[in-house]
Amino acid sequence: xxxxxxxxxxxLGKFSEYWSPKIIxxxxxxxxxxxxxxxxxxxxxxxxxxxxFIVLEGGMSIDFRDGRVDLGKGEMFVVTKGRAHxxxxxxxxxxxxxxxxxxxxxxxxxxxxxxEDNVWI
Amino acid sequence: xxxxxxxxxxxLGKFSEYWSPKIIxxxxxxxxxxxxxxxxxxxxxxxxxxxxFIVLEGGMSIDFRDGRVDLGKGEMFVVTKGRAHxxxxxxxxxxxxxxxxxxxxxxxxxxxxxxEDNVWI
Numbered sequence: 001x002x003x004x005x006x007x008x009x010x011x012l013g014k015f016s017e018y019w020s021p022k023i024i025x026x027x028x029x030x031x032x033x034x035x036x037x038x039x040x041x042x043x044x045x046x047x048x049x050x051x052x053f054i055v056l057e058g059g060m061s062i063d064f065r066d067g068r069v070d071l072g073k074g075e076m077f078v079v080t081k082g083r084a085h086x087x088x089x090x091x092x093x094x095x096x097x098x099x100x101x102x103x104x105x106x107x108x109x110x111x112x113x114x115x116e117d118n119v120w121i
Numbered sequence: 122x123x124x125x126x127x128x129x130x131x132x133l134g135k136f137s138e139y140w141s142p143k144i145i146x147x148x149x150x151x152x153x154x155x156x157x158x159x160x161x162x163x164x165x166x167x168x169x170x171x172x173x174f175i176v177l178e179g180g181m182s183i184d185f186r187d188g189r190v191d192l193g194k195g196e197m198f199v200v201t202k203g204r205a206h207x208x209x210x211x212x213x214x215x216x217x218x219x220x221x222x223x224x225x226x227x228x229x230x231x232x233x234x235x236x237e238d239n240v241w242i
Contacts, residue, residue, distance in 0.1 A: 005190050005191070005192055025199050027171040027173045030219075032197065052148045052153065069126050070126070071126055074129045075127060075129070076153065078146050078147065098151075100149070
């Protein structure tokens with residue numbers, strides 16, 4: 001567990017791959033994760049939890065079955081539990097995610113884009 | 122509950138008082154709160170929860186009984202459960218707090234600096 005000051009830019013410099021969240025902090029049983037988005041992710045949902053997206057740099061969108069939201073730097077959005085969503089970003093976007101420890105990026109284990117769910121940087 | 126995109130600058134423009142967290146989003150049973158710091162807060166602790174501080178603008182410090190951390194824009198820190206701390210900021214600092222819904226800013230109800238704990242903006 002990280003117990004010192006966490007600098008987003010310094011941590012973002014430690015990885016370059018897209019769609020692969022890295023844990024930077026823990027608060028109770030929740031994780032703060034940094035992730036870089038570019039291109040299209042897959043449709044998925046999280047059956048047991050809401051998921052918070054905070055945009056640190058760039059812009060991204062989230063498609064829903066019934067609409068879409070566009071997020072820029074300094075904006076956040078909470079995807080509610082069970083809601084199908086597909087994030088995408090035309091250009092590289094840097095995101096801070098907040099969600100329960102153990103949340104899998106694709107909603108369920110397996111599949112090409114399922115990231116390891118416990119990688120700290 | 123807020124269900125649209127949340128813009129930090131727009132929300133920060135809605136209040137000016139210090140040490141008075143305003144709720145901007147909910148994720149499960151956690152709240153995201155904006156707060157402006159200036160000057161000294163009081164020593165306190167949260168017996169039941171960790172508390173995450175994310176600096177959006179400006180700089181702040183947190184004194185502990187055994188040390189101190191200094192945080193600038195784009196940095197975060199998690200104060201662990203039960204750890205006595207005293208936040209302070211020489212100049213105005215804008216913070217995003219993440220903590221369980223119902224967490225009281227002073228650790229316990231009452232006192233001059235205890236803010237209303239359920240104010241959405």
